[in-house]
Amino acid sequence: MILYPYQRAWLCDRSRFKIGMFARQTGKTFTTTLEIADDCYDAEAKARATRWVILSRGERQAKEAIDGVKRHARAYGMLVRESDDTQYKALEIVLPHGSRVTALPANADTARGFSANVFLDEFAFHQDSHAIWRALFPVISAGFKIRVTSTPNGKNNKFHELMQSEDGLWSKHVVDIYRAVADGLPRDLQTLRAGLHDEEAWAQEFELKWLEEASHWLGLDLILAAGAEVHPYQGHPCFIGNDIGRRHDLWVGYVLEPVKGLLWTREIAVLKGASFAEQDAELDRLVARYRPRKIAIDQTGMGEKPVEDAIRRYGRHRVEGVTFTAANKLMLALLGRQAFEQGRIRIPRDDRALRDDFHGLKRLGSPPRFEAARGPDGHADRAWACFLALHAAKEARPAIEFQALGRPRMSGHLTGFTLSRSAGEGLKS
Secondary structure: OOOOHHHHHHHHOOOOEEEEEEOOOOOHHHHHHHHHHHHHHHHHHOOOOOEEEEEEOOHHHHHHHHHHHHHHHHHOOOOOEEEEEOOOOEEEEEOOOOOEEEEEEOOOOOOOOOOOEEEEEOHHHOOOHHHHHHHHHHHHOOOOOEEEEEOOOOOOOHHHHHHHOOOOOOEEEEEOHHHHHHOOOOOOHHHHHHHHOOHHHHHHHOOOOOOHHHHEOOOHHHHHHHEEOOOOOOOOOOEEEEEOOOOOOOEEEEEEEEEOOEEEEEEEEEEOOOOHHHHHHHHHHHHHHHOOOEEEEEOOHHHHHHHHHHHHHHOOOOEEEEOOOHHHHHHHHHHHHHHHHOOOEEEEOOOHHHHHHHHHOEEEOOOOEEEOOOEOOEOOHHHHHHHHHHHHHHHOOOOEEEEEOOOOOOOOOOOOEEEEEOOOOOOOO
């Protein structure tokens, strides 16, 4: 077994609180599972038991981590007994004197209930890493060790916060691709970089740069600046964006009301696993309450019928179906970012799910495509519904009102009336 100097430095550092930021494919999981196996070997040699829990970003990564511990343990000559918990998708090995290592996908629930040493693998990529951290930290309170490794994944996660902390508690290791190669890792940097053909990905994955703005379509500063205390509905005709989802994604109706030049979020209606009849009823409720001048609905896939039904109920002049082609998604995303950058939109300050949806939307590649992690709380569905509402506000034609100024002269010319635009014109009220 060959360990490069940066791996030996990580392995031999037995600090209680240890965190490492490593470039991709430099052996961070390999080396940390070796440390776990070594700790188990030391405990077995002293006829005592140790306990480790590995939290990985998903099932596949958890299996890879536990397989690494098994390989190292067998290389030490230890007898390994395997077990698994199908309910929590946990994988576990047990050693003769009772040492146990458990690996499982990370979430705030699975992080509870243990008292053990902990390895957080690729922690920057764990969904809701702040919640996992709050649930997890008591696990090590009785003097256990914690190991945290990852490559960067923007700034809105607990891994970034820990790496940037200056409390002196953490022993920190930083290994970019250049240091790894200098220490002997066999990589052809020129070929690797050319083959990747993505400078932003190279900067983040191999040079360990914090690229929040390069990866996240909406920076956290923009999202926070748009946050405000939401006031009651003021009675103006509104604009509604409707992102369609049923089995895996959310159904979201997003309502914007124009007030004094700003678009205020008035309601975010969310349904999960609802029938089409329930979705129709919820849209009917929003239409009755907010009197929308324009409704933009996601027409992609299963959205075809809801758009057709909405046109029949509300009229073609009020309903527009938008198919989520690459060009249309770029148009909507640009419209959304412009609204945030220009300060024309207000969102609820304390809505964490909405904030996460906006910040979870990432731009990848060139020409750009947009992706977001799919989780139990949706797939950036609130963000796309908001962008559709902004599109409805942009596309809505101003209504025409007639205001009587006096008795018309009977001359055959309508000189006693004037035309005025409605109070909800464009982005103003």
